[in-house]
Amino acid sequence: MTREEKSQVIENLTAQLAETNTIYLADISGLDAGSTSNLRRACFKANVKLSVVKNTLLAKAMEATEKDFGDLSTVLKGNTSIMLSETGNAPAKVIKEFRKKSDKPLLKGAFVEEAVYVGDNYLETLVNIKSKEEVIGDIVGLLQSPAKNVVSALKSGGGKLAGILKTLSEKEG
DSSP: OOOOHHHHHHHHHOOOOHHHSEEEEEEEOOOHHHHHHHHHHHHHHHTTTEEEEEEHHHHHHHHHSSSSSSSGGGGGGEEEEEESSTTHHHHHHHHHHHHOOOOOEEOOOOETTEEEEESSGGGGHHHHHOOOHHHHHHHHHHHHHHHHHHHHHHHHHHHHHHHHHHHHHHHHO
């Protein structure tokens, strides 16, 4: 790869890192061609962009962005694949699902909404991160809940109250 090609790759990586808030680094070495193809297909379905990168070029791209990747550059050893997504937990879910059939990919680290996670032991934590849409859904559900309870209580209470009044009026008569 020529110096010009390397600088072009660094520019492209820098642009991708700058515009994405969910970046996972994984080790997919040891996967055969069929498994790699299946992983790429799973990533595509989950709207996750997967690409294999050179560690030195990725390190330079990380330095070139305004983001603070913390200790994430320490995992840039051996085979590294980068997974980019708009949803914070999508790559983690893909990795977890894929590992039901294989021991790879291994999570090297992740950068999710300015938080840095280093190590495969954070996979379960990352799977459980809620997406923006899920959080909004939870909030809407919580906001609707009290109103539903009041309406429900009024509906059921009204029937009880009418029953009580009817019983009282029958006793008096």
